[in-house]
């Protein structure tokens with residue numbers, strides 16, 4: 001991975017995170033409550049601040065009165081989901097559709113994850129475009145994996161549907177097509193690996209919360225972030241592995 005690639009990714013992550021902050025602050029409200037369009041202290045608009053105020057709001061405080069608002073300072077900019085895809089050159093047979101979809105899911109996923117962590121819900125207004133956009137981006141790519149992506153989207157959604165019937169969130173069901181399709185575009189092994197990684201991360205985090213007394217057996221945890229991070233981390237690891245196995249032949253053409 002070149003320095004230029006890393007720098008571009010860092011700048012893109014910072015810009016996208018700052019752009020997403022008003023969306024996260026506005027939508028981080030319990031179900032049934034009106035959107036948070038203004039600061040609770042000074043009533044300054046938080047939904048559509050001017051570009052200058054937008055940058056000031058990246059500190060996690062109201063741009064007018066400095067009241068703490070939305071996620072922690074720089075959390076949307078530095079979320080690991082944004083950087084977990086290791087910016088791979090398109091690896092055959094996945095083609096360019098897979099990296100672009102990874103970036104789409106990382107960008108939408110960061111916004112969704114921060115809302116889920118704040119209020120334990122994944123709003124339809126964000127999950128549905130995330131899933132639809134993922135399917136459209138994959139459909140615009142090479143053929144061959146599309147059928148498997150659609151089948152995987154259906155399979156993963158069915159799994160989360162069953163889990164929702166026994167108490168998991170319905171927001172996770174609406175996010176499942178995006179996660180399933182992206183993983184399915186690569187392989188069935190990626191579907192199993194990515195979904196399992198999500199559950200493993202959630203189990204690890206829950207155990208840590210229980211052991212540190214920050215949660216009890218009855219606490220609810222936001223599953224969306226682990227679901228997304230599991231899929232992106234698995235694909236990121238796969239892409240890094242495929243890059244390292246391709247490197248010796250591509251970097252030494254004469255040997």
Ligand SMILES: [Zn+2]
Nearest residue numbers: 039042062065
């Ligand atoms: Zn204010």
